[in-house]
Amino acid sequence: xxxxxxxxxxxxxxxxxxxxxxxxxxxxxxxxxxxxxxxxxxxxxxxxxxxxxxxxxxxxxxxxxxxxxxxxxxxxxxxxxxxxxxxxxxxxxxxxxxxxxxxxxxxxxxxxxxxxxxxxxxxxxxxxxxxxxxxxxxxxxxxxxxxxxxxxxxxxxxxxxxxxxxxxxxxxxxxxxxxxxxxxxxxxxxxxxxxxxxxxxxxxxxxxxxxxxxxxxxxxxxxxxxxxxxxxxxxxxxxxxxxxxxxxxxxxxxxxxxxxxxxxxxxxxxxxxxxxxxxxxxxxxxxxxxxxxxxxxxxxxxxxxxxxxxxxxxxxxxxxxxxxxxxxxxxxxxxxxxxxxxxxxxxxxxxxxxxxxxxxxxxxxxxxxxxxxxxxxxxxxxxxxxxxxxxxxxxxxxxxxxxxxxxxxxxxxxxxxxxxxxxxxxxxxxxxxxxxxx
Ligand code: EPZ
Numbered sequence: 203x204x205x206x207x208x209x210x211x212x213x214x215x216x217x218x219x220x221x222x223x224x225x226x227x228x229x230x231x232x233x234x235x236x237x238x239x240x241x242x243x244x245x246x247x248x249x250x251x252x253x254x255x256x257x258x259x260x261x262x263x264x265x266x267x268x269x270x271x272x273x274x275x276x277x278x279x280x281x282x283x284x285x286x287x288x289x290x291x292x293x294x295x296x297x298x299x300x301x302x303x304x305x306x307x308x309x310x311x312x313x314x315x316x317x318x319x320x321x322x323x324x325x326x327x328x329x330x331x332x333x334x335x336x337x338x339x340x341x342x343x344x345x346x347x348x349x350x351x352x353x354x355x356x357x358x359x360x361x362x363x364x365x366x367x368x369x370x371x372x373x374x375x376x377x378x379x380x381x382x383x384x385x386x387x388x389x390x391x392x393x394x395x396x397x398x399x400x401x402x403x404x405x406x407x408x409x410x411x412x413x414x415x416x417x418x419x420x421x422x423x424x425x426x427x428x429x430x431x432x433x434x435x436x437x438x439x440x441x442x443x444x445x446x447x448x449x450x451x452x453x454x455x456x457x458x459x460x461x462x463x464x465x466x467x468x469x470x471x472x473x474x475x476x477x478x479x480x481x482x483x484x485x486x487x488x489x490x491x492x493x494x495x496x497x498x499x500x501x502x503x504x505x506x507x508x509x510x511x512x513x514x515x516x517x518x519x520x521x522x523x524x525x526x527x528x529x530x531x532x533x534x535x536x537x538x539x540x541x542x543x544x545x546x547x548x549x550x551x552x553x554x555x556x557x558x559x560x561x562x563x564x565x566x567x568x569x570x571x572x573x574x575x576x577x578x579x580x581x582x583x584x585x586x587x588x589x590x591x592x593x594x595x596x597x598x599x600x601x602x603x604x605x606x607x608x609x610x611x612x613x614x615x616x617x618x619x620x621x622x623x624x625x626x627x628x629x630x631x632x633x634x635x636x637x638x639x640x
Contacts, residue, residue: 211633221462230443247438313387368393506534
């Protein structure tokens with residue numbers, strides 16, 4: 203039943219034209235939380251994660267961890283939502299297709315399972331609407347650490363009966379997931395591991411800090427070279443999930459699109475600096491103090507600016523669609539290049555339905571700013587594409603209805619509450635139960 207409720211075909215209706223004012227609390231980062239949850243498998247003691255976002259993706263992973271033997275205790279603590287994960291023993295190191303396909307990053311349990319038990323059977327995650335998204339670098343990293351890897355019938359079988367051993371791993375290109383996976387596996391390996399050409403995303407620093415609190419020996423996280431001295435066992439710990447930089451960026455774009463004066467709280471400017479720089483270039487006023495970022499936009503159109511997505515600290519691919527929504531009504535022409543995923547312009551035809559003028563050629567979209575957008579019925583295709591439709595709808599004339607908001611629910615906690623508290627005219631239309639997720 204729970205599965206069916208989560209899979210409802212809800213829609214979100216927005217009547218555009220209201221400016222936003224007030225404050226929006228930012229949740230813990232989805233893309234950090236799910237790796238931290240996987241890290242809990244590395245110890246037989248409880249891992250307490252605070253500032254936890256409550257999202258479909260964290261629930262999917264919670265279900266898989268429970269199947270592997272974890273108790274998953276979600277509570278409201280003094281400082282907000284927390285989850286305590288405790289896996290005294292791994293009950294069969296098997297992650298079945300049905301649970302992995304719901305959330306690709308579930309694949310990251312493979313490394314911790316092999317590190318802790320010496321073997322695992324984990325379903326391959328399959329493709330995704332934004333690209334093929336292979337996991338070859340993850341598997342090569344585990345092989346370098348001494349695991350033998352076989353694949354049959356859509357499953358990866360990994361074995362390291364005498365444990366993993368440290369190695370030097372040079373990633374041929376930067377991958378967030380592969381860096382995190384190698385880190386998760388190497389902490390319990392015998393000896394030293396050096397990860398070269400690692401991703402530097404803030405979520406990697408967060409994962410490393412949590413592992414260090416659990417007793418791991420890691421240096422260099424946040425730089426391209428990470429050095430891990432393996433330890434024999436890890437202990438429990440308490441760790442606060444870092445703020446969600448993509449949620450922060452999406453609401454900054456929403457405030458700039460609708461106009462008004464919004465303060466984003468419980469976040470950090472340094473982790474979204476590349477976006478804030480582009481917003482300032484476009485004419486948005488940004489002021490940040492401590493954990494708050496104030497976003498103001500007065501009368502008049504924003505200026506079109508160009509951007510290229512890059513690995514951190516460059517402009518994040520996950521904010522490409524939200525920023526494109528902002529550019530649809532800017533003055534001039536904005537060239538937006540996507541370099542991380544091969545199919546990440548699925549929002550373009552939907553933004554076009556709202557009256558945007560965008561042409562795509564290969565990995566580049568050219569957005570010609572228009573004077574106005576008009577509400578229409580549109581369809582969310584993936585998580586970040588969905589929020590770009592919400593952002594555009596905030597400034598469109600009349601009503602926009604976004605279908606398939608289950609994509610949005612994977613990564614944005616209480617989005618309609620957060621926006622309506624600032625004056626947006628937004629509501630959820632409950633739909634029929636549907637079976638499963640794509
Ligand atoms: C993470 O995906 C995020 N997901 C993505 O956010 C984010 O867009 C991406 O990093 C880039 O920042 C999670 O953290 C759960 P990659 P990940 O490995 O780790 C190719 C969202 O909406 N590649 O850095 O999968 C890959 O196909 C999601 O929250 C290989 O070829 O990203 C891509 O083109 C979407 N082989 C590029 O590398 C591999 O083994 C970068 O991907 C691994 C990756």
